[in-house]
Structure formats: structure tokens, C-alpha cells
Amino acid sequence: MDTLRKEGILCDCVLVATDGSEVAAHRSVLAAASPYFRALFVHRTDSHTPSVSSSGDGDGGGHRTVESSCSRCQCRIIDDAGRSTSSRVTVITGVPAEQVAQLVDFAYTGKLRIRDFWEAEQLVPVAGQWLMTSLVDECCQFLVDHVSVENCIGVWLFVEHHGCQSTADAMRDFVLYHMRQLAIDGRSVEWFRLDARRVRELLADDRINVSGELDVWMMVRGWVAADREVRQPQLPALLETVRFGNEQPSDLLNVVQRDSLISPSLQELLAQVAIKPNRLRMPRDLLFAVGGWSNGAPTQCMEVYDWQANSWFLLPDNGDNNPRAYHAMAVVGHKILIVGGYDGSEYYNSVRCWDSHTGLWSEAAPMYSARCYVCAATLDGLVYACGGFDGQSRLATAEKYDPKRNQWTLIHSMNRSRSDAAASAYQGRLYVAGGFNGETVLASVEMYIPESDLWIEVAEMSSPRSGLGLIAYKDHPIAPMRIPRSNFAVAVLVGKVYAIGGYDGAQTTESVELYDAARDCWTVASRMNLSRSAVKACTIADCPNVARYCYRTSQ
Numbered sequence: 001m002d003t004l005r006k007e008g009i010l011c012d013c014v015l016v017a018t019d020g021s022e023v024a025a026h027r028s029v030l031a032a033a034s035p036y037f038r039a040l041f042v043h044r045t046d047s048h049t050p051s052v053s054s055s056g057d058g059d060g061g062g063h064r065t066v067e068s069s070c071s072r073c074q075c076r077i078i079d080d081a082g083r084s085t086s087s088r089v090t091v092i093t094g095v096p097a098e099q100v101a102q103l104v105d106f107a108y109t110g111k112l113r114i115r116d117f118w119e120a121e122q123l124v125p126v127a128g129q130w131l132m133t134s135l136v137d138e139c140c141q142f143l144v145d146h147v148s149v150e151n152c153i154g155v156w157l158f159v160e161h162h163g164c165q166s167t168a169d170a171m172r173d174f175v176l177y178h179m180r181q182l183a184i185d186g187r188s189v190e191w192f193r194l195d196a197r198r199v200r201e202l203l204a205d206d207r208i209n210v211s212g213e214l215d216v217w218m219m220v221r222g223w224v225a226a227d228r229e230v231r232q233p234q235l236p237a238l239l240e241t242v243r244f245g246n247e248q249p250s251d252l253l254n255v256v257q258r259d260s261l262i263s264p265s266l267q268e269l270l271a272q273v274a275i276k277p278n279r280l281r282m283p284r285d286l287l288f289a290v291g292g293w294s295n296g297a298p299t300q301c302m303e304v305y306d307w308q309a310n311s312w313f314l315l316p317d318n319g320d321n322n323p324r325a326y327h328a329m330a331v332v333g334h335k336i337l338i339v340g341g342y343d344g345s346e347y348y349n350s351v352r353c354w355d356s357h358t359g360l361w362s363e364a365a366p367m368y369s370a371r372c373y374v375c376a377a378t379l380d381g382l383v384y385a386c387g388g389f390d391g392q393s394r395l396a397t398a399e400k401y402d403p404k405r406n407q408w409t410l411i412h413s414m415n416r417s418r419s420d421a422a423a424s425a426y427q428g429r430l431y432v433a434g435g436f437n438g439e440t441v442l443a444s445v446e447m448y449i450p451e452s453d454l455w456i457e458v459a460e461m462s463s464p465r466s467g468l469g470l471i472a473y474k475d476h477p478i479a480p481m482r483i484p485r486s487n488f489a490v491a492v493l494v495g496k497v498y499a500i501g502g503y504d505g506a507q508t509t510e511s512v513e514l515y516d517a518a519r520d521c522w523t524v525a526s527r528m529n530l531s532r533s534a535v536k537a538c539t540i541a542d543c544p545n546v547a548r549y550c551y552r553t554s555q
Contacts, residue, residue, distance in 0.1 A: 001029050002108040013041075013089040015104065017097035023104050027089065033107035036131040041089065095126050103127060106135050114142045117151070124162050140164040147174060149181045153190035176202065177209045177284055177542050183219040191219075192226040196234040199223050203241035207546075209284040211494050214252055216242045221261060228261075235261060236269055243278035246308075282550060283308045286543045287493045289500055289528060290338060290354075292535030293325040294508060298343045300324070301530050302354075304549045305512075307493055310526045312512075315549070320361040322352060326487075328376030328423075329536035330383045332403045334544055337364060338536075339385050340371035347372045347391040351401070357544050365406045368399055373419035375470075379430050379450065384411070386432050389419040394438045398448075412453045414446050420487075422470035431458075434465040441466045473497060474517050482513050482522050489537035498525065503533040 004010055004026070011024035031038035093100055099122060106112045112135065114120050120139040127135040140159045144167060147155050152174050160168035175182065179202065182191045194202075202208060203216055210216055220238045224231045244252055253274050256262060262270060287305040289312075291298065300323040302315045327341025327348070338352040349371065351364040371388030378384075383401040385408075387394070394417040399408045414432060421435030421442070430448040434441070441464040446455045469490030481499055488502025497515040499522075501508070510531040513522045543549065 001026060002105075005029075005104075005108060011088070013091060015095075015100050016090060016092050017095060017100045018093075019097050021097045023097075023100050025104050025107075030104070030107055034130045034132050036129065040091070096122075099123060099126050103130065103132065103135065106132070110134075112138055114139065117143065117146065121158060124158075128162055136162065136164060137167075140167045143167075144171065147171065149178045149187045151188070151190070152178060153182065153188060153194065173207065176205055176207050179208050179219065180210065180215060183222055184215060186222075192223060194223070196231070196237070200234075200237055200241060203238065206279065206282045207284065208281060209542075210281065212252075213243050213247050214255065217252065217256055221259065224261060232261070236266065239266070239270060239273055242273070243281070244274040245276060245278035246280060280308045282546050283494075284543065284546060285493055285539055285541050286546065286549055287491055287498060287500075287537060287539050288336060289489055289535055289537040290329060290336065291324050291327055291341065292501065292530075292532030293487075294530055294532035298323040298325040298341075298534075299530065299532060301532070303528055303530070305493070305498075305526070306550050309550070312526055312528050314529055315359070317361075320352065320354070322350075324348060325532075325534035326372045326374075327534075327536060328371075328374045328385060329489075329538050330376045330378045331538045331540055332378060332381065332383060334540055334542075335403070336538060336540070337376075337383055337401070337403075339376045339383070340367065340374040340388060342372040347389070356540055356549075359545070359548065364403075365401070365408055367401075367408050368410055369395060369397060371395065373436075375421045375423035375432060375435075377423040377425045377430055379425035380428070384423065384425075384430050384448070386414060386423055386430075387418045387421050387435060393417070394419045394436065411448075412455060414448075414455050415457055416442065416444060416446070418442055420466040420468075422468045424470040424472050426472040431470065433461060433470050434468045436466040440464070467503075469499065471497060478515055478517070479520050479522060481515075482524070483509075483511065485509070487533040487535075489535045491537045491539050493539050498537070500537050501528060501532050501535045507531075508533040 005024060008024055011026055013025050013027045013030065015023045015025060017023070027041045031041050102112060102123060103126060120142045124136055124139045127139065143155045143159065152171060156168060156171035156175055159171060181187045203219060208216070220242065224235055224238070256270060257267065283306050287307070289303045291300060294301070300317055300320050302317070303312045304315055305312050324338070324341035324343050328339040330337045330339065334356045336354040341348045347370040349367040349369055351366060353362050353364045355362070367385060370390045371385060372391070374385055374388030376383055376385045381403070383403070384398060385401070386398040387396065389395065396413040396417040397410065398414060399410045401408050417437050418432070418435030421432050423430060423432045430450070431445060433445040434443065436442065443460040443464040445458050445460060447458045448455050467486035469488060471490055471492055473492060483504050485499060485502035485504060489500040491498050491500070498512060500512050501510060503509070508531045510528040512525040512527060514525045515522050
């Protein structure tokens with residue numbers, strides 16, 4: 001039909017754009033693609049008021065046309081009165097020519113090429129008017145796929161205004177997750193243009209992604225200060241969104257009480273708000289610890305840490321009956337990969353995948369080599385597994401996994417064989433540090449350059465280390481941990497470094513400590529439920545189904 005349309009064959013309607021240009025089409029195709037056109041062509045007497053005009057000498061031989069107008073839009077439809085249904089119909093669309101052409105193309109092909117944000121935003125109102133819901137969805141999806149922190153509020157309000165509720169809900173969630181960048185870091189002026197109702201709803205939401213209630217106060221303060229004369233009356237209602245009860249009694253309250261925005265008349269209200277019991281916010285980023293060696297045997301135990309509640313809880317195995325230790329762990333999107341490892345008798349080349357959307361385990365493609373004491377990291381969406389022990393020798397080999405293809409590929413071997421090393425990605429490079437070569441503990445560090453498939457030795461560590469942890473964090477020395485650990489897990493959560501479990505020189509431990517760069521000190525966090533070494537941990541950012549994994553919702 002599209003070929004016939006382009007050749008002008010059997011076309012029985014013409015869509016006229018605002019500039020007077022015309023697009024020929026078939027009524028049957030437009031009616032099939034758009035309930036609006038179906039009603040316009042088939043039942044137009046129900047929604048249009050026709051007027052009849054004639055020309056000629058009045059003896060019935062003159063030319064008569066019927067013109068009708070739609071009360072709901074700018075369209076007018078003109079056809080020849082009394083002629084057969086095959087006569088050509090002209091529709092005055094009130095729509096620019098480029099959009100008419102795009103919408104007609106979509107009606108025929110089901111395909112649309114959107115070039116930019118502006119084009120998508122221009123198409124949505126017309127597609128909505130013509131009841132082409134699949135086109136509206138496609139345009140909204142384009143906006144979502146190209147969203148950024150800078151424009152996310154505008155996209156959210158736009159898709160909500162045009163009735164794309166599921167997309168609007170997803171975009172609101174995106175806004176909630178990036179609130180710190182929006183409202184505190186100042187990456188979007190859109191935050192400061194929101195009305196008081198929207199601001200209050202966002203700040204009151206359990207799912208707002210903040211490191212503490214001081215963040216919420218800073219968001220309140222910034223929004224009010226942007227137009228203080230107009231917005232000061234909104235401050236009492238906004239203060240109630242700050243959950244003072246979730247913070248140390250004196251810290252946050254003292255900051256707010258001393259602020260110039262807090263007038264004497266607000267001090268009493270502030271005192272009342274500060275003592276109200278508050279519900280904890282949902283953590284948007286979660287820390288997962290999997291596997292390890294406990295009570296003389298490997299375990300498949302999986303725990304999740306809810307940092308808002310400072311509590312760990314055990315997750316059900318959900319079909320994973322593969323206890324293992326001395327494995328590696330990596331995150332790809334919202335999935336966790338468990339790479340290699342050892343179960344007390346077998347050295348694994350297998351890879352297990354846990355999907356946080358479903359909470360279920362599945363098998364991924366196996367590695368080329370069995371690898372125990374292996375290290376792994378994610379770089380540019382690919383998982384790299386390096387070194388390890390295959391049951392006979394320490395390995396220098398390395399391989400990378402493409403989750404889109406579910407396939408491993410060998411890369412160039414490292415310069416040194418090493419097991420019990422650690423890996424981390426940083427600024428487009430992969431670093432592997434320390435380990436054991438079968439004879440000595442290593443201080444050496446290698447850097448992998450993916451573009452050239454090349455390993456380069458870089459500056460050594462100050463001390464040889466095996467069973468260590470490696471993360472990309474702030475570029476400065478940090479204080480020693482509270483207790484010595486080997487074969488422990490390390491991860492970054494909400495800007496803090498967590499050291500988890502391991503062997504303390506006398507026994508395996510369930511203890512956890514966290515490093516706060518602002519104070520350059522380690523503090524004790526809640527203990528895991530299970531004491532274990534050779535455990536691995538990772539953080540899933542913006543974890544889906546987060547309520548399923550929160551400590552308080554698991555009780």
C-alpha cells in the first residue's frame with residue numbers, strides 16, 4: 001500500500017497541511033492506523049456539522065460539495081456530495097507539512113525516524129489528537145532513551161501532560177533517583193521552576209535518593225531561596241518533608257535552626273516537626289554479598305545491606321544450589337555475575353547470573369578456563385576475568401564477557417601469573433593489583449588498555465598483598481581499617497567504602513566497616529548474618545524492585 005500511495009494509485013483522500021501542501025493517502029489505511037480517522041471517514045456525521053454549498057444554474061447540474069468541521073480539532077473534511085464512496089476526500093489538518101508526512105509514513109510502515117527531542121515533542125500532540133497511541137508511545141520512548149539529568153524534569157512533565165502515564169511514572173522515578181544532582185549540584189534549572197506542590201510531593205516520597213535528611217533540607221532551602229519573597233510562605237509545609245527523626249537529634253536540627261530562612265515564628269513549628277517519628281526512606285542503591293567460605297565449607301548465602309536501616313538480611317536462594325567461594329563478582333546493569341570459584345572439590349569455569357528484576361538465578365556462558373581465586377571488573381559494559389588458579393597452576397590469562405552476546409573472548413595475557421589479585425576499572429582502563437604467583441606475594445600492578453589489547457605494568461603498591469580488595473575511589477591516601485582483613489569483599493555504596501567479612505588473622509568474620517572520606521576514618525557498620533571469608537560484594541545502583549530487598553519490608 002505504501003508503494004501505491006507513493007505512486008498516487010487508488011488514493012482516495014488528501015491531507016492538507018498548514019502551508020497548503022498535500023499528502024495523498026488511502027482512507028482505509030488511515031482508518032486502520034487511527035481511530036480518529038476511522039471516525040472521521042466512517043462516522044463523520046456523528047461528530048461534524050455539515051454545510052452544503054452549490055454552484056451552477058440551479059437545475060441540479062451544478063457542482064455541490066459537503067464541508068464539515070470537527071469540533072475537537074482544526075480538521076475540516078471536504079468531499080463531493082452525492083458521489084460514490086470512491087470519491088476523493090480532502091482533509092484540512094491544521095498540521096505542519098513535515099508532521100503530516102511523518103504521521104502518514106508511520107500509518108503505512110509502522111516505522112518512524114526521529115532526529116531529535118524537538119521533533120519528538122512536536123509529534124506527540126498531533127499523534128495524540130489523531131489517536132495514534134503506538135506513535136505517541138514511540139515518541140515518548142525516544143524522549144526517555146535520550147533523557148539526561150539536565151532535561152529529565154521537562155521530559156517527565158511533558159509525557160505526563162500527554163497522558164503517557166507509565167512513561168511518566170518511570171520518568172518521575174528517574175527524577176527521584178537524580179535529585180541530588182538536580183537540586184543540590186545545580187545541574188538543572190528545571191528544579192527551581194517547579195511549583196510548590198510538585199516540590200513537596202517529590203521531597204515527601206520514600207524513594208527520593210538522598211544520603212541523609214540534610215540533603216532534603218538543602219533541596220528545600222535552594223528552592224525557596226531561588227524566589228524567597230514568593231516562596232517563603234511555602235516553607236512550613238516543605239519543612240514537614242524533612243524527616244528529622246531519621247538523623248542524630250542535634251546535627252540536622254542545629255543546621256536548620258541557624259539558617260537565615262528560619263524566622264522566629266518557624267522555630268516552634270521546627271521543634272514540633274523535629275520530634276515526629278518518621279518512616280525510613282527507601283535505599284535506591286543496594287549492596288549485595290554473595291558466597292564465600294564459612295564454617296569450613298563454601299556457601300551460596302546471599303545477603304543484602306539496607307544502608308538506611310543499617311541492617312543486613314538473607315535472601316532466599318531462588319534456585320541457586322551452587323555454593324562457591326574464591327569467586328569473582330561483577331555487575332552489568334541490574335544483574336550480578338558470579339564468575340568462577342571453588343566448592344571444595346571443583347574449580348569452576350561456570351558463570352551464574354542473578355537478575356534483580358526477577359530475583360532469579362540463571363546460567364551464563366562458561367569461561368574458557370576454570371578460575372578459582374579469580375578477579376573481575378566491569379569496564380564499558382564488558383566483564384573482564386583475570387588470572388586465578390585452575391587447580392594446577394596460577395594463571396596469567398584473561399578473558400572478557402559480552403552480556404549482549406552471552407559470549408567470552410580471550411584477551412592478551414597479563415605480564416605475570418597471579419591468583420588472589422584484585423581488579424577495578426578506572427577511566428577506561430582495567431587495573432589488576434597484587435596477588436600470589438605460586439611462590440611469592442606480589443606488589444605489582446598491571447593496567448589493561450582495551451583499544452590495543454595491551455597490558456602495561458604501572459607503579460607498584462607500597463606492600464605486597466594477596467587476598468586484597470581494589471576499588472576506584474577518591475585519589476588520596478586513606479586511614480587504615482579498624483581490623484586486618486584478607487579475602488574480604490570491598491564495595492562503594494552512597495559514596496562510602498565498605499570492607500565486608502574476610503579473615504582477620506584468627507578466624508573468619510561477619511564484621512563490616514565503612515570509610516567516610518569527609519572524616520578520613522573507618523566506623524563500624526551492622527554485621528552480616530553469616531561469618532565468611534572469600535566473599536564477594538557489589539552495589540547495584542538504582543536497584544529495581546527495591547522494596548523487595550529492603551530490610552524493613554522483609555521482616
